[in-house]
Amino acid sequence: MNASRTRALRLPVTALVCSVVLLSGCSDSGSSGRRETSTTQTAQPAVPAADTDLQSDYQKVIKDVLPSVxxxxTGSDLGSGVVYDDKGHIVTxxxxxxxxxxxxxxxxxxxNELTAKLVYAYPEQDLxxxxxxxxxxxxxxxxxxDSAKVAVGQIVLAMGSPLGLSSSVTQGIVSATGRTVSESGSGGGAGATISNMVQTSAAINPGNSGGALVNLDGQxxxxxxxxxIDPNFGDSAAPGIGFAIPASMVKTVADQIIENGKITESGRAALGITGxxxxxxxFRPVGVAVVEVRSGGAADKAGIEAGDIITKLGDTGVTTITSLSEALAGDKPGDKTSVTFTRDGSAKTVDVTLGEQ
Structure with missing residues (x-):
């Protein structure tokens, strides 16, 4: 079986490669001819309780979560997926x-092999x-x-089918959060740019794509x-550098696909406001009132203030908070657009560079 196609990363590293290293077992073959003169047996060191507890945590998480991976x-390619609900929806x-x-x-x-059909694919977020x-x-x-609770240093397990080896588990930590990375597209072109990625040291190989990165709470x-891979070293593997799409984005995309059969609000770009x-x-909706502006966010830098009423994003009219979210759905962090709003009865338009949600 071939492993799943795997996207390439464009940080200083640009593609995914893997190698299989076969490790032979080893044992101590030597023996001592010295005769023991004491009849007292040496007790084996006790296994620290913390180690036992951690092992039990691993095993419980694997038992609880692995049946959902x-x-x-598809054709000759393999990948992984996660059971999203009891109605048979699987996210990948x-x-x-x-x-x-x-x-x-x-x-x-x-x-037993089950059959499944595509509901909707959203390549822009690779979901x-x-x-x-x-x-x-x-x-x-x-x-x-909850993606907001993911912290650097947390122990995580990656579950999936690397190289076609189903139900495999690797272990690592959360190395960083909030990464923005770009995938390589088909034919070597640009692929999706994904923000707020979780970086992990858990081994990620072809076939792991679409699987689960799990914390010790079984989530x-x-x-x-x-x-x-690191192109500066002959495209050799860069071990311990893997990335996962955060659960919050997975839920945002999957919920919309299941409910609507498509994406209606991507959440990929943000003004940095509460509205x-x-x-x-x-009682007709006429705009979005800015309740709070996040310090240092896109709106703050553009001079938008609490109390302003947003009526247009670019050339798109805004009447409700939903219409504002839909207008932002087609944009990416870093895109430049304009925001029209009213303040004290006067209309103003400012240029904005969109931030990340």
């Missing part, structure tokens, strides 16, 4: 699916949802965590998507 086959990477519309899915502890044609008994949905905190819809005397 599936293998997906868009690049795992490629141009496929139907797929074979294998659930852990089962040799997609497929749906099983028949939901098997006992299908277990994973629990997704999926990300979908592993990228690993890296609410305002209505006129006839």
């Amino acid at each position: 599936v293998q997906i086959q 990477n868009a690049h795992v699916l490629g141009d496929g519309k139907t797929f074979k899915v294998t659930i852990p502890n089962s040799e 997609a949802v497929v749906e099983l044609d028949k939901v098997p008994d006992g299908l277990r949905a994973a629990t997704f965590g 999926v905190i990300g979908i592993p998507t990228l690993a890296a 609410r819809t305002v209505v006129d005397d006839n």
